Amino acid sequence: MAPHGLEPHAHDENPLDTDFGIQPMLVNMGPSHPATHGTVRLKVALHGENIQDCDVEIGFLHRGFQKSCENVTWAQCLPYTDRLNYVSPMMNNFGFLSAVEKLAGIEIPERAKYIRVIGAELHRIHDHLVATAATAMEIGGLTVFLYAVEARELIMERVTELTGARLTTSYGRIGGLNRDIPDGWKDKVLRTLDCVRSAANEIDGLLTRNRIFMDRTVGTGYLSPEDALDFGFTGPCLRACGIGLDIRKARPYWAYPELDFEVPIFHACDNFDRYRIRMEEMFQSDRLIRQALEKLPGGPVLIDDWRFALPPQETVLSSIEGAIAHFKLIMEGAQIPAGEVYHATESSNGELGWYLRSDGSGRPYKVHIRAPGFQILSALSKMVKGKLLSDLIPTFDTINMIGGEVEQ
């Protein structure tokens, strides 16, 4: 007798055709997972290798940024902004300060504008290098990661010389910068840029025509331009959708109007184009830094207005006015006039916007940060639904979500 279930059947009820009652398999990625970076938990429901549903859970790195800022003076918010996007902290510093300066109606000195451009663009290269390196590493290209980290280390050293810290830069003050560039720094930056450029060319050679890399990234992680706008994409991710919005061009700030650079645009809306945008932007940032170093004007780097900026130390120690200004600024904080402002700068991942509300008390009443990664990450679930599980990794990498700014 044939085993149970294998008796001969009529043609239309073949047991091999019966439904096994397949259930989706629930896979948990994160908050700490070797193939992702950042503390995000992805709950993925799989049907075979296809993603049926993906729930993105954030908040593991939530540190109460807004609440902390509401309880300290304006200047004391600055170290908190380092910890938002910890891959390009100077952009957060300068972005926040620009918004405060706009609220207070302060115009910063020319030299400070140029140094802000240099610092921001150094960190843009840094951020793009890290994003590219992480993308390559997480889909198997460890060599690229090592090249990129070597170049990144050079930038880190320049940043350390400029600001005094590797990650938590806290560079810049309301009304300019806390110190000028160190002696001999210009030449070091130029040499670093040469090294970074050759490393970027290496990475370009290793990835851009690499069969394996292209198979993983071309056509994956697609989101249509309409949806991208709808979700609030900005920066490289939006420019990979064929929409060339760059705040440095659209609403120029600091010294950008005087410098010559292009905004690269790609049209495929996929992971590969997001990678290519980042490679192109590194070369543009390289151009910007070289121009800014060449054109760097002389003069002070901090405004001479003691209501907002600390007086020089010798004045504090030798005059009563200086001592009082110093005391009031440290104890009460800069008195930013009551009002509100929304100001945005172009950070490495897109529009970094600040809505600031002041009640005139020396402390922020409300600090809202519009983190570019927040809006982009909210679209991740839509980008991967119905796609393969292996596409989730490059998609998560190329949108370059930074836990610090998304989770505040």
Next chain:
Amino acid sequence: MSQKALDRLQRTLPQALVQRYEDLSGAHWAIIAKESLIPLLRYAKEELGFRLFISMDAVDRLQLPVNKPRFEVLYFLYSIEENEHLRLKVLVDEEAPVVPSAHDVFQGALWAERSVWDFYGIRFEGHPDLRRLFLYEEFEGHPLRKDYPLRGRQPLTPERPHGIEEAFCGPGSNRPV
């Protein structure tokens, strides 16, 4: 800055705009009636070209001189063609903190509204999945309200009975299927 757009909005939907003003930097703001928020956002998106969803947040006005109604919900939109922002506000009562959800118009509002609910306890009517975003479900209160204490500690919560552990059952784990 967004003056033209607000002029057009005022002509087309006169009952929607409650008040208009300029901030210190000369940017234009509009306070919107809550009922006409969704039609206005849709009009701004489809007719005026404000297609890029920038951001959303709320302000608790408890400690400000004017604090009735207590909350403001802010909307920032951007038009690439006109290169300008649209800054909108809706005033929300403390007693009934409910605003219609804008997720039908802008998908970017899905998470933004969850974060506002999480931080301020303002509900968005019609939102398909209004869970907390940053904090955990057992958290009590809404931390960005001005009456929530800075050092307000919450007790540790017990492990949830049903969660991801279902994914770790079966072969190779010590949990039965």
